[in-house]
Amino acid sequence: MTYRDGIGVIAAASLFALSTSSLAFAAGEPDPPSSRYPGFQQPGQPKGNPPTQGTTDSKKKKKQQKSDQEFRDGYRAAYALVQAGEYKAAFAAFKALDADDTPDVANYLGYTSRKLGDYDASKYWYERALASDPNHVRTWQYYGMWQVEQGNMLKAQDFLERIRLICGGTQCKEYQDLKGGIEGNVAY
Numbered sequence: 001m002t003y004r005d006g007i008g009v010i011a012a013a014s015l016f017a018l019s020t021s022s023l024a025f026a027a028g029e030p031d032p033p034s035s036r037y038p039g040f041q042q043p044g045q046p047k048g049n050p051p052t053q054g055t056t057d058s059k060k061k062k063k064q065q066k067s068d069q070e071f072r073d074g075y076r077a078a079y080a081l082v083q084a085g086e087y088k089a090a091f092a093a094f095k096a097l098d099a100d101d102t103p104d105v106a107n108y109l110g111y112t113s114r115k116l117g118d119y120d121a122s123k124y125w126y127e128r129a130l131a132s133d134p135n136h137v138r139t140w141q142y143y144g145m146w147q148v149e150q151g152n153m154l155k156a157q158d159f160l161e162r163i164r165l166i167c168g169g170t171q172c173k174e175y176q177d178l179k180g181g182i183e184g185n186v187a188y
Contacts, residue, residue, distance in 0.1 A: 100125075
């Protein structure tokens with residue numbers, strides 16, 4: 001992909017996301033939580049040490065806020081592309097976030113790779129997400145479905161058990177979805 005093609009994909013992803021942003025929110029996908037990418041401050045959380053007075057600190061804070069907002073907007077745009085089934089564009093949009101060391105982004109890079117049929121790349125991204133957060137339940141779910149698609153049902157069962165332990169039971173959505181995938185009732 002050339003630089004020009006990449007810019008075109010990102011521009012298309014952004015425009016598409018703006019036109020379908022309600023789709024992402026209707027699907028219930030939250031913004032990535034603060035523990036999953038640097039710099040994000042959830043509303044109402046204590047802000048830690050306040051910056052010292054001065055124009056340099058003020059400029060840094062404004063730049064960080066803009067960066068956080070850009071990340072959230074880009075994440076929402078990429079997620080909207082996933083929901084629309086535009087996996088190649090979604091992969092490019094998640095990659096453009098330059099945050100593939102965070103579990104939510106790495107997980108969706110794995111998911112879009114899997115949907116595009118690139119199981120080796122998908123495995124790499126799922127494992128990268130789990131290296132960043134070993135309890136990232138959605139990655140265990142999606143990687144479990146990867147195992148199902150590969151015919152590794154025993155491994156998928158192991159991942160289902162891991163989800164049960166993380167969730168504290170069998171009622172969480174991730175557990176139910178992977179169980180449905182193992183049983184052949186759900187595909188994602």
